[in-house]
Amino acid sequence: MLKKVFIGKAFLLGDHVNTDILHPPDYFSLKKDTIASGLSKGAEDFIARMGRDDIIVAGRNFGCGSSRESSARSFAYNGIAVIVAESFARIFYRNLTNQGIYLITCPGISKKAVPREPLVIDLEKNEIRSQDRDWAIPCDPLTRYVQRVLGKGGLLKFLEEQLR
Amino acid sequence: MKSRNTYSHTILLQHCVDTEAPSAGEYGKFSVDFILGHDPTTALLVDDFNRLGGKIWDRDRVLFTADHFAPPASEDRAGILKKFLDFCRKEGIKNLELFSGICHQLLVEHPAVIPGKLVIGADSHTVTAGALGCFATGMGSTDVLYGLITGSVWLKLPECFKITFTGQPAPYILGKDIILKLLAELGEDGALYRSLEFIDATKQGVSMDSRFSISNMVVEGGAKAGIFLPDKITHAYLKEKGAEAGGTIALPEQSVYEREMALDVSSIEPQVAIPPHPSHAVTVTDVAGEHIDQVYIGSCTGGRLEDLGIAAQLLKGKKTAPYCRVIVIPSSNKIYLKAIEKGYIQTLIEAGAAIANPSCGPCGKIDKGIIAEGETCLATSNRNFDGRMGGKGSRVFLCSTATAAASALEGTIADPRKYF
Numbered sequence: 052m053l054k055k056v057f058i059g060k061a062f063l064l065g066d067h068v069n070t071d072i073l074h075p076p077d078y079f080s081l082k083k084d085t086i087a088s089g090l091s092k093g094a095e096d097f098i099a100r101m102g103r104d105d106i107i108v109a110g111r112n113f114g115c116g117s118s119r120e121s122s123a124r125s126f127a128y129n130g131i132a133v134i135v136a137e138s139f140a141r142i143f144y145r146n147l148t149n150q151g152i153y154l155i156t157c158p159g160i161s162k163k164a165v166p167r168e169p170l171v172i173d174l175e176k177n178e179i180r181s182q183d184r185d186w187a188i189p190c191d192p193l194t195r196y197v198q199r200v201l202g203k204g205g206l207l208k209f210l211e212e213q214l215r
Numbered sequence: 216m217k218s219r220n221t222y223s224h225t226i227l228l229q230h231c232v233d234t235e236a237p238s239a240g241e242y243g244k245f246s247v248d249f250i251l252g253h254d255p256t257t258a259l260l261v262d263d264f265n266r267l268g269g270k271i272w273d274r275d276r277v278l279f280t281a282d283h284f285a286p287p288a289s290e291d292r293a294g295i296l297k298k299f300l301d302f303c304r305k306e307g308i309k310n311l312e313l314f315s316g317i318c319h320q321l322l323v324e325h326p327a328v329i330p331g332k333l334v335i336g337a338d339s340h341t342v343t344a345g346a347l348g349c350f351a352t353g354m355g356s357t358d359v360l361y362g363l364i365t366g367s368v369w370l371k372l373p374e375c376f377k378i379t380f381t382g383q384p385a386p387y388i389l390g391k392d393i394i395l396k397l398l399a400e401l402g403e404d405g406a407l408y409r410s411l412e413f414i415d416a417t418k419q420g421v422s423m424d425s426r427f428s429i430s431n432m433v434v435e436g437g438a439k440a441g442i443f444l445p446d447k448i449t450h451a452y453l454k455e456k457g458a459e460a461g462g463t464i465a466l467p468e469q470s471v472y473e474r475e476m477a478l479d480v481s482s483i484e485p486q487v488a489i490p491p492h493p494s495h496a497v498t499v500t501d502v503a504g505e506h507i508d509q510v511y512i513g514s515c516t517g518g519r520l521e522d523l524g525i526a527a528q529l530l531k532g533k534k535t536a537p538y539c540r541v542i543v544i545p546s547s548n549k550i551y552l553k554a555i556e557k558g559y560i561q562t563l564i565e566a567g568a569a570i571a572n573p574s575c576g577p578c579g580k581i582d583k584g585i586i587a588e589g590e591t592c593l594a595t596s597n598r599n600f601d602g603r604m605g606g607k608g609s610r611v612f613l614c615s616t617a618t619a620a621a622s623a624l625e626g627t628i629a630d631p632r633k634y635f
Contacts, residue, residue: 112404116600
């Protein structure tokens, strides 16, 4: 089932955060625990500062760099279900979508949201709004294909059904 | 969508398997011609592949390479390599390249990789093969798993840029300088999701080795593909490598691009990308004299025959600077053997370089040549993110092999022009 609403507090990150920062190559492993523990270890460990109901609101070109899927899996293994950004790097977008994580492209969001601001991501109206202040801005709708993958819970489940 | 009738769209639409061609910005399903995988990213898909009871759609259209952990230097990496090799054995993969070079070089050397093909690979630098006129793009392991089983992939029909190279590069200017200059103009995400189409209108033509570096690094501007429209130089290369028949594709007429640019390569000066991004390129004179601890000549953008030839030309009969480590890694065994035959390797060893076997080397902090906290490496590789090659606060500057070789002589970043 496709989720329609996410609620959480804005956790702001900058532009061009690359996958070596999000998940350094030393944490590339086939072991789930090692992959999970590498998230955000490439710079200051921002995951350690994130609250349970926080939602990452990144700047432009989030996840640029290497295609190592270990970085995408580390988000999934840490229970992250949705990320908002001004824009996403292409392979990173695919990799996280394939893990069943909702990536919401929302141009202008990093100038609107302030740290810890409670947000509503409304995928019925395709907008993101503040719960505290009076603003709402449109986000890009998820394409039909991405909706199908996310509706199944990721590309593997999608493929599993196709092979049945 | 602005782009219409482009070379990229022509290739993609020939491969579209949907009853209705995808519309602007939508995804479509495309059949793939060839798939590339290497040891770590392929090992990552093995468990899911086996759990699904998968079967590879066409074993002959797959190239698997062991190049990252080649050979492995730790027990953990030996385990990853074993998983990869067990998988190859079980699936009866014939196109297995074991420690014979970097996947992106081995891909372009493969006879099945010819113009007009749709190629995907489990590595972001798969775009390298665009230099041969293919639509080649990188993805993660799960997308590649999907491709291996179904022979298809979901893609968005991209916007396209047309980039025409004019003039004639100076002898000390390589493809690396051209792409660094272009990335600086485009910016870190200036080509996000775009397919870049290169038209080589230079007087003598940009060499194939330089084209591979150019296509390789389009991903550093966010691009999905970087394609050289096939010309005489492409066809000469295809003939030389003994390419399969086919590969002639009618160049589309009346193409419409989102953006058109021209770059006069005559005026390009040697470029150096300062950390932490490949698009942060400046002219070498802006950083000349910067102390370096190591020079790395190699990777999928600096270890080809043209590179080794230039390095040997500059280092012949000279010695590398004291205390400056110089590591040279040919991009494939084919290149390595040719470089031995031409005497380049002997020249480089005599000058003080350490030669390692064809593999990814220290790029991505993978193998031999990792630098310590606070150290600086000048490299011909393609990424200079923080800590890309070593410890905290270590830095990587990117440049051409000409600049790297000149700098190896001086122990600081040096302008190669005085050696030409």
